[in-house]
Amino acid sequence: MQSNDEPAIGGSGGMGVEFRHLLDGSPVANYICDAEGRLTYFNKAAIELWGRTPILGKEYWCGSWKILYEDGTPMPLEDTPISRVLKKGVEEEKSEIRIECPNGAYKYLLVFPKPLFDRNGKLEGVHCTLVDITEQKRDHIKKETLSAIVQSSDDAIISKNLQGVIASWNRGAQEIFGYSEDETVGRSITMLIPEERLNEEDVILDKIKRGIKIDHFETIRKHKSGRDIPVSITVSPVKDSGGNIVGASKVARDITARIESQAAMKKYIRNLETLNTVGKSISENLNVEGILQRVTDATTSLTGAAFGAFFYNNSDDKGSTFQLFTLSGAPREIFDHMAMPRHTDLFLPTFRDRKVVRIDDVTKHGDFGKNAPYKGMPKGHFSVVSYLAIPVISKNGAVIGGLLYGHPEAGKFTAEHELLVINIAAQAAVSLDNSKLFEQVKSLSEKKDEFIALASHELKTPLTTIKGYLQVLSKKKADKVSQLFLDKSLCQVDKLNTLVEDLLNMSRIESGQLNFNLEVFDIREMLKEIVETFSYSSQSHRVTGTLWNDSVIIEGDKQRIEQAILNLMTNAIKYSPKADEIFVDLEVVGENMVVKVRDMGIGLTEEQRRQLFTRFYRAEDTQGISGLGLGLYLTKQIIDRHGGSIEVASEYGMGSEFSLILPLAVQKLKKVKAI
Amino acid sequence: MKEIFIVEDDDGIRELLEFLLESQQYVVKTFPTARAFHKTVPEKVPDLFLLDIMLPDGNGVDLCRELKKGDETKRIPVVLMSAHADISRTEGADDFIAKPFDVDELLQRIEKQFA
Structure with a gap:
């Protein structure tokens, strides 16, 4: 059926010459298969689309190098739209396929297969039109992807026009500001801006109109609930296809966590510095009062307490009182005409059971007011509502005393304060233990000096007698050997005396009692x-x-x-x-x-x-x-x-x-x- | 014959001194404590006092100060002895002998007081 007078581009497909000319010149890809599915015709546009030239009469159903489903998996030839039409002999709706060209490029095609019948109505072949929709498809995918990105972003992405009216609102915006899309689109962006910052929007819009982008501007916006939200916003001008600025896109990021962590970090560093200086100064100090005053001052300032105090645990069997030792933030006179805290239900846990006690409002606490005769705070006592008590515990487990803090307002002391003071109290306890040890060593050393002074005196007494009698003896007439032995004995007595004298002098030097004439x-x-x-x-x-x-x-x-x-x-x-x-x-x-x-x-x-x-x-x-x-x-x-x-x-x-x-x-x- | 009163709490030293001084023809009377000494002095006084500084019930330096104040005793020489060779505490005494002493030196020092 092939015509000899006009060389075909890709076969004749059994068409008349005129019709073939029409298809040859068409910008749309066309091809034809016979009833067996053999390719009998394809035009230039088809070659371009496939990226290859198939062999006429040898290849079946399609000229594509690889045919794929939309999701990218290979489509078997017998499953292609043309093969289906040939099998059933029925016209099909357009369908979408993906092909891969020999150069590796992917294309999206719309396939329009049409069955061809002879005059007797017998299926003669299929004519197929292919439309390249790759461009449209890509645009669509891009849009969908962009939209998905915008929707899934944790940042608020909002677009608005040059009047500040909200045009779009993503899920992130809903999360951050609390409003749904319906509540915001069409309304002014100023609904998010605190009153005192309304002028910011004028400045932003003015810049946008001039084509200037606003980058990472840190400010405060309002949540639906009225709560302030620290945000970092970036606003960019949006241009239409003609390059005119028609609105703005705004990305807002909630920086609460960052600001909080920055503040926490600052606080942490400050606390660390304080801990460090306190630690250093208390470990350098061997004087009990110095250690405790430093600890009381530092912890009172760290906790923000109105006053802080260290009480010695002087508890005897009667468990009567504690002794105020150091005080910070309040004049000592206040305590002068006041009994010391006692083993009441409030204090007992700290001083006896080594417990940390932190109470937001001590006046409402169950253990408060049971202390006869005061039934609460004694008259003249400064107001304590927030209460924090931390035991200072010696290495041997005994409670050396307690650090007590007070504030006239409720809820002033936090778990963090508690932890800080516990840490400092632990360091202080070590220093106090050392200080005690130092006192003991000093006292032992004094005892040693006393002992040496006494011992040397006692040693010299018998030496005096021995030396005296030996001298008396050596004056008597004696044989040579006796005389020699007496001399040796006397020599040794003198040596012994020198040793005793040296010991005594050493202890005098040690105790600073060596006197000079x-x-x-x-x-x-x-x-x-x-x-x-x-x-x-x-x-x-x-x-x-x-x-x-x-x-x-x-x-x-x-x-x-x-x-x-x-x-x-x-x-x-x-x-x-x-x-x-x-x-x-x-x-x-x-x-x-x-x-x-x-x-x-x-x-x-x-x-x-x-x-x-x-x-x-x-x-x-x-x-x-x-x-x-x-x-x-x-x-x-x-x-x-x-x-x-x-x-x-x-x-x-x-x-x-x-x-x-x-x-x-x-x-x-x-x-x-x-x- | 010169008489010497000795106050010395240690038996050994007391006996040694008694022996040494008696052998030099002194008349010696000994007292083990300040209290015993006070029972006799100032009713009876010797020609020289030889006092130990550290006594169980007193102090030779105090005794010396007392003697130097008493009308009956202030002109009588006082020689102090101690195992604590601390001369600064013996002001008021006529001499000081550190223990353990050299026998010859002790006798010389005492003799010197009568010269």
């Missing part, structure tokens, strides 16, 4: 005597003294300074067991005198040098050399208290040199001479 004297004379005595008494070491060639006058306690020098010399001998000589120098350097005691003994490591003057310190490798470790400590204390200093130069194994430096009494001496 100051006098002006020539230390050169003193050293001369000491060196002489030592040379005479020491059997193991020679003492070589190099003394200044003139008097060296200082002011000090002669006995103590002698003790200090003797300590250094005794040490020099003690710690140079293999040497046989020690050196004592006296010189004047500037306004000071320096006594140097040098030995050739075991010397000191750096670590030992650093610890040398600490109480009870004894170098590690001194086994076999006796001592309490008090000598150098006492020596340093004595010299320090005379305004002098001790220096030590030493190398391990190479001996040590101790320099004792004291200021000269030049000024004082001059005065003495002038008199």
